[in-house]
Amino acid sequence: MSLAQRLHDPDRVLAGTSQAIEQARGRGVESIEPDDLLAGILLAVARFGIVDLGEVALDLAELGLRYDLPPPHTTLKPRYSPAAVAVFDRAARVARADGAPRLAPIHLLVALGEVGPPGFARVAARAGVDAAGWRRLLAAIVPPAPKPPADTAPAGVAAAPVAGTAGPGAFDGLLTPDDAARALGVHIQTLRGYIRSGRLPALRVAGERAIRIRRDDLAALLEHLRVGTPPADSGPSARGAGQPPGPPVAVGRSPTTPGVPR
C-alpha cells in the first residue's frame, strides 16, 4: 500500500487516533493534544518509521516518534482537549471541501498544519516548509484512483472511441471532472473553476454535455501547484493542437488566474 493510499484511507484514521491516545498516555497525561494527533497520524501512515512526501522524507525517529515501542500500560484515561476537538472539526471541513465522503489521515494532517501546534514546528522545520508549503506537499499526493468494477471500463475513462472518429485507444487517459477533482484532491467546484479560468484545459464531446480532461493536462496543472508558480501558458489553445478531429472541442476561457488556489 502506497503512502497516497494510506493517507487517503479513512480506516487508517482509527489507527492514527489510537496512536494519539497512546502518545498522551506515554506522556503521562489524560489530555490528548493536537501534537499527539500529529504524532499518531504520522505514525499510522509511516512505513518503517518514514513518511515519504516526495520532495521530503520525514524520519519519525529523528522527530522523537518511535513506531516500535510497546504501548505504555497505565491506568490513564485520556480525553480530547478542546484544541484537539477543534482540529477534528477543521479536518472534517477540509474533507468536505475536498469532496471526500469520510475523514482520512490527510485531512487531519492538513488541519494540523493550519492549526500549527508546537510539534508541527519541528515537523515543518524537518521538512523545510512553512504551513503553506506543508499544504502544497500534501496537495501533491494524488489520491489513488478508485478500483473499477471488474466487468466495466475504469470509472471516468472514455474507454470506447466515438464512432466515426479516431481508432481504439485514442481516448485513453481521459478523466471525468469528478475523477480529476479526486485525483487533485480538490472539490469538484474548484476543479470546474480551473476549467472556467482556462488553467485546466478540458474537452467537450460534441452533441453531449460530457466534459473530459486529459491526464497529461491534469499532471501539468499539478506540477504548477507543486512549485507554486503560475502556468506560463495553460490555455486551451496551448493543448488544442494535434487533437483528434471530430467531437472533442476545448471549453473554458483564456488563462487569467495565476497563483496557487486555497
Add this chain to the structure above:
Amino acid sequence: MTTFVAIRNLPGITPDALMGAGARVKSCAAGMQTEGTDVRWLRSFFLPASSQTHCYFEGPSLEAVRELNQRAGLPFEQLVEVAEMTPASV
C-alpha cells in the same frame, strides 16, 4: 449489553462537525475496549428541524457511555437507557 441514547442540542451544528465528532468517538470507544470496557457507538440521527442529535450507544452501564462521550469531547443534555422496539418485535 444495554442501549443508551445521548441527546444533544447543537444549534448551528454542521455535518462537518458531526464527521469530526464521529471520528473522535470511534477512537475513544476503541481505546475503552482495549481497557476492557466493551462500549460501542451504534449510530446517530441528526434532526435538522430541532438541531438535535440522538446518538445511540451500547455499553455495560450508563457510566461507561457517559465516560465515552466525555473522552470524545461530546457534550449532551440527556443520557438515558433505551428500550428497543422494531416491527418484528411487535
